[in-house]
Amino acid sequence: MTGPLDGVRVIDLSNMLMAPYTTQIMGDMGADVIKVEAPGGDPVRGVGPGRHDDMGHIFLNCNRSKRSILLDLKQPEGHAALLKLVKTADVFIYNRRPQVMARLNLSYEMLSEINPRLIYAGLFGFSQNGPYAAKPAFDDLIQGAIGIPALAQEAAGGGEPVYSPTTIVDRGVGLWAVGQINAALYRQAKTGRGQRIDMPMFEMMASFVLGDHMAGRTFDPPVGPMGYKRIINAHRRPYKTKDSYVCVMVYTDKHWRAFFRLLGKEVEMDKDPRYASMSTRTANIADIYAELAEVLKDRTTAEWLALFEEGDIPAMPMHTMESLLEDPHLEAINFFSFIDHPSEGRIRDMAVPSHWSETQPERSRMAPRLGEHSAEILAEIGYSPEKIAVMMASGASEEPKT
Secondary structure (H helix, E strand, C coil): CCCCCCCCEEEEECCCCHHHHHHHHHHHCCCEEEEEECCCCCHHHHCCCCCCCCCCHHHHCCCCCEEEEEECCCCHHHHHHHHHHHHCCCEEEECCCHHHHHHCCCCHHHHHHHCCCCEEEEEECCCCCCCCCCCCCCHHHHHHHCCHHHHHHHHCCCCCCCCCCCCHHHHHHHHHHHHHHHHHHHHHHHHCCCEEEEEEHHHHHHHHHHHHHCHHHHCCCCCCCCCCCCCCCCCCCCEECCCCEEEECCCCHHHHHHHHHHCCCHHHHHHCHHHCCHHHHHHCHHHHHHHHHHHHHHCCHHHHHHHHHHHCCCEEECCCHHHHCCCHHHHHCCCEEEEEECCCEEEEEECCCCCCCCCCCCCCCCCCCCCCCHHHHHHHCCCCHHHHHHHHHHCCEECCCC
16 A cells, blocks of 8 residues: 555655654655765764664654765765655655755755745744844753753642653654644645745743643633643642552543442532542542542553543553563564664564554665665656766765675
8 A cells, every 4th residue: 555645755854853753754754854964974873772873763763764965965966866856756855954054055945946835844943023033942951941851840839840751842842743744744735825834932932831821821811820730739640559560541420430439439529529520520620530549559451451440530650661562562563673784684663553544654674774765766857877876986875884
């Protein structure tokens, strides 16, 4: 089967994680993603562990379903080759600051002149209409700027502020970008015209966090403080059981009724006004979660999971990264598979986490070596073998050395 984006060509002038994650998803959906790399390659190639210095685990996990061409954009021949590629593209995606793109002579104005139907998609730090426009940005910086470490500090009841232990900004904005670009492709198909899309990390993630935590400041004048009480409650965490931990979400009226019924304490719930509604529980959430934590210490995780299953109360065991690899559900659906990479040997791959009845997305190729497809792509855009040889000799392009 062909994927839903079969026939779409994406020129991917990005590195690190955020935009490469976006283009990997598009590649899995069937797009022809051409990753344009500078001499030395995407810096994430060097993030180990890995079997080779330029094929680290992060790179392998966000650059499958792509081809790689090395172009030195500082050389006229390399820059000219990229412009030839742009003429063939539906989407051009980048994650450098717009100021850098202008210095590279790769602005929207220039590229749309070459290809009026081009979708020019930028993932970078900040809106170009404010004082932060030229500032660089990384996941950690944006996490701090949108208050995630401060929320984590409050939720922990004090201590040092900490970042989320996963790249929530890079992956969150990357996922958001897939939807934005696909919507632009729909418009392109209807009108034949492209457009520029700016996708700033700061504003996107500010809306992401404030959707939960605007709270009383949603209203003017304010009707209360900021912060979603349930989420920043110090007792909102995996609960200690007799032998390990359990993750449970006793949330709705139905859940609480079932929980008290399983404990044989429905009468006590009816007598306690704190449990009367979502509003009263939210107002008293710290005390309620603290009491829940004490109750859950009395049985094993397996006992609680069986009870929660009986009561249709959402619950899961708390995995570690190692135990997640052995999760029975993921095993049953063949989420993980082992594949043989041409240069990296046997590696663990993850399935596309969506299921389509007609055009199932899937990995189309493995993560490429630096410049693995340089000659192939140059030939596609009209370069003769002799011209390709000249490009390779000058360093304007390269293929893998071994």
